[in-house]
Amino acid sequence: MTINCKGNIISLEQPRIMGILNVTPDSFFDGGKYQDQHSILNQVEKMLTDGATFIDVGAYSTRPGAAEVDEVTEMQRIVPIIDLILHKFPDTLISVDTFRSTIAKTCIDHGAAMINDISAGMQDNNMLKTVARLNIPYIMMHMRGTPQNMQQQTDYRDLLKEMLVFFSERLGVAKSLGIKDVIIDPGFGFAKNRLQNFDLLKQMELLQMTDRPILAGISRKSMIYKTLQTQPDNALNGTTALHMVCLQKGANILRVHDVREAWECIKLYEQLNA
Incomplete structure (x- = not known):
């Protein structure tokens, strides 16, 4: 299982880490932390040193109920960050967290390596066509609705079955x-909802039926901190515990805030399965 990032063939047989860099003021955990060049570059350097293969840059908060961000604002936030990172660390494989095709194309033109789309192309009809023209790796996520209304759309009869149908359809379009x-x-x-997240994790190995690499993004999320009756700042231990479960269930990439801890989790998982 490999992907081609800017001519680099990346094997995903060994689990990889995607470090999160949110340049938004309102992300649920790190909103507002990385707003100046010094803090951004320090964080990117730390994540790369600690073991991140990819850096995922987002300029549109997708936490539940987050305010909508217009395209101009998203573009103004994210493009200078792509330029900044690649000027300092030119070999960085940057993933761009966006559902807008114009943002995707501009960021790839500025040197980003892949697109991470929470809507799997459902929010922008031009996204999949743009990705195809750019010939880049594409992360498609399962979601209903938008970040503004998604938590009112949790009425599934069979969550995993419906997800597999969703991915089958979207993968078919991508292949075509x-x-x-x-x-x-x-x-x-x-x-x-919280319980559905745990049901999903219990059965996540079923997603291997798609024969595609799986990315797991659970870092410091509410399924962890609400279960532990705490806050995102105190959810690292719970995150690491569930990262091990994600790996055991077939995750190829962990998308994380805390790279060093995820790297240690992967090393222990690999030793366990040596």
Whole structure:
């Protein structure tokens, strides 16, 4: 299982880490932390040193109920960050967290390596066509609705079955357009309540039926901190515990805030399965 990022063939047989860099003022955990060049570059350097293969940059908060951000604002936030990172760390494989095709194309033109789309192309009809033309890896996530209303759309009869149908349809469209490298993300916390998130994790190995790499994004999310009756700042231990479960259930990429701890989790998982 490999993907081609800017000519680099990345094997996903060994679990990889995607470090999160939110340049938004209102993300649920790190909103507002990385707003100046010094803090951004320090965080990117730390994540790369600690073991991140990818850096996922987002300029549109997708936490439940987050305010909508217009396209101009998203563009103004994210493009200078792409330029800044690649000027300092030119070999960085940047993933761009966006559902807008114009943002995707501009960021790839500025040197980003892949697109991470929470809507699997459902929010922008041009996204999959754009990804196909750019010939880049694409992460498609399962979600219903939008970040503004998704938590009112959790009425599933059979969550995993409906997710598999969803991915089958979206993967079919991607294949028809010639997109080669697709990663699926089950979308923990997106149009799923706390108990549904745990049911999803219990059965996540079923997503291997898609024959695609799986990205798991559970870092410091409410399924963890609400279960532990705490806050995101205190959810690292719980995150690490569930990261091990994600790996055991077939995750190929962990999308995380805390890279070093995820790297240690992967090393222990690999030793356990040596």
